Amino acid sequence: MAAGTVHRPVLVLLLGLVLVSGGAEALGHEAYGSLYQMGKEAYLEEDYRSCVNLLLQALQGRREFEQLLVECRHRCRQQAAGEPLLITDAADGELATFERLIRETRCLVQCHRERLGQHVQQFYDSAWADDEFRERKPYEYLQLCYYKTGEIQKAANAAFTVLLQQPNNEVMRENFKYYTTMEEVNNADIVSLEPQEHTELYVRGNAAYESERWPQVSRLMEEALDGFLEAERRCRTLCERFFPQGFNPDFVSNVANHFAYVLRCKLRCPEQLSTVAGNYLSDYLESHFHYLQFAYFKQNMLREACSNVANYLLFKPNDQDMLGNKQLYLKEEDVDESFFTPRADILEISRRIEKERKLDNYILEYFRFSDDDARKKGYGGHRAVQHEDGGRDVDIPPEGSARTGAGTLTASSGSAEVWVEGWRAAGFRTAEESREEQGVSDALLELHSRLTAGSTAPDVPGPRLDRVVLTSGEAELGGPRRLVADHLLTAGECQRLSDLLKTVGAVGDGYRRKNPLSKQEQLVGLSLGRLVASVDRGAASREDLQLLMEVSDAARLYVSRRWGVEPLYSSFTHLVSRTPVPGLNSSRPLEFSHPIHVDNCRLFNNGTCWPGGGAFIHRHFSAILYLNSDFDGGEFVFADIVSRKPTVRVQPRCGRLVAFSAGPENPHGVLAVRRGTRRALAMWFTRTGRQREEERLLADIYLRDSSALEVRRMVSLLERNFERADKLV
Incomplete structure (x- = not known):
């Protein structure tokens, strides 16, 4: 039997699980993408009360869906890791790896069905809206709908929520400025509608540092750090969600493409979580250790202070200020190199980041084609004018010049319909x-x-085409x-x-x-x-x-x-x-x-x-x-x-x-x-x-x-x- 005939029944079987496994505790009948689209339509139709209700449902629905994804992923990863494998020969490592993935997939299918019921595909199809949710676009609509319904304080909160993610949004800055001048708005009560608990703890820890309340600094910064690490784990888990593969039918390329996408997504998680009060902090993670080493030093807790120096130097090994601090600590009585032991989980994270960045750099180096590469593939060799934005003007030959080598490509690998057929074969529907x-x-x-009937229109509109x-x-x-x-x-x-x-x-x-x-x-x-x-x-x-x-x-x-x-x-x-x-x-x-x-x-x-x-x-x-x-x-x-x-x-x-x-x-x-x-x-x-x-x-x-x-x-x-x-x- 040919290899191609073996694979399809397996896929059908797995998708059969998606379609027929039980559905006890459904998350909701409408997926967040549909609710968001209906909310936007209500806004355009000036039905502002429905706009508010639908957008709030969409936002809450996405939070619940993401929590479901995280819980199912963690549960299924642990379950798959604990199950005995059919493939136990060490020489068959690749088969064992894919067996783990298949077992985890089976668990995920069942977990999603238990919570999403018969509406599982609707939630998967909501992926189109994820970029807009990340940019907090729903709040752009929500702030105006709140304003139109007379809920001005909530409108200010929604505008503020957008600005925390998009600080350069001029329209939202003007709207927010206007809201803060209105009698209905108490500026002290303005809050983000998408709070990040770890950044709030960080701000409170910073305030405690300014007032030299060292026990509070260490407590709040430890909590902020733990919150950040948990948020990063959640973010990395969500990076493994649905991914539109594209039109490349090659198995290895598709696996590599998906992995590269997930890798880059995971590497961006710390950046996405490092905005504090609307300001991006490039050293957000490391700064926790800086606060902690000083706060513990002020409390004469030298082992904890030195451990945080070591944590910090994992990420910035050449930081002269921290290296100077280390030398000062070493002069303290009973302090030696053993004090500078980083937390095990922080050490693991730093090593992971180093390895992932190394692989990501390799991907960037070898999967970006230069103009010379493009010309070798037949897409170049003509004069072009470079622009600051990287574009070029096409060198169009003068009128009357001969056209040679205009070859027509017949391959349809770039056609989206091939891709759509792949989706249908996999059981997806849009x-x-x-x-x-x-x-x-x-x-x-x-x-x-x-x-x-009985009349024929000319196929060629006169001499126009000639x-x-x-x-x-x-x-x-x-x-x-x-x-x-x-x-x-x-x-x-x-x-x-x-x-x-x-x-x-x-x-x-x-x-x-x-x-x-x-x-x-x-x-x-x-x-x-x-x-x-x-x-x-x-x-x-x-x-x-x-x-x-x-x-x-x-x-x-x-x-x-x-x-x-x-x-x-x-x-x-x-x-x-x-x-x-x-x-x-x-x-x-x-x-x-x-x-x-x-x-x-x-x-x-x-x-x-x-x-x-x-x-x-x-x-x-x-x-x-x-x-x-x-x-x-x-x-x-x-x-x-x-x-x-x-x-x-x-x-x-x-x-x-x-x-x-x-x-x-x-x-x-x-x-x-x-x-x-x-x-x-x-x-x-x-x-x-x-x-x-x-x-x-x-x-x-x-x-x-x-x-x-x-x-x-x-x-x-x-x-x-x-x-x-x-x-x-």
């Missing part, structure tokens, strides 16, 4: 899959089929399935579409805010559906609608033919402009109109990309068609997926098309517009027929027969929806 199954409405498909020139491909752009092409639009067409956007575009179209992606810019958008409604009321012409349909269809066909992807459907078409808000400082540091992201998965800070939490997993290719260049900034950039620093910039110009596959192989963004208005046509394409663009189908029907009763009903409904959406914006 909310997006429900939308994937629903897709475009059957009524619209039936109507479109009926009204277009004049398109490919100016940059994968090699110039530094990655797979990337291209830049020119002359898809004439100057007159660019101007016509720009005027159309200015005339009937809507502020915040497609979003619930006027400036959804950057607070420094105003977004104006125009979708095909909104344009249909505008044509119907006489604000735009049928020729305008026909032009937008033809141009976007030409872009789709160009992408389809360039990369041999058929069929390929339009998923969403959006004319968009971005303009800096008045008073914006054009000399500000690099910022983004649209931060670095991936179009069909949710990008995490560690560079992994998860097809959940609002990801448009049905989008397979993306494209931007520029309408103008008379503005400063606003360049399209490809970026490094981990650092999120731009690696390649593309300068906008009328008729220039940028296209790329929409998976994690192509993280990208848009730099901030500093002056003027950036106008472009954004397009997303899908290979899934059920996910084709409904508004495009309606636009096609409308152009064929705008008087049909079914068409009139759909257009009327569309107009009402836009009216409601505009009120929300």
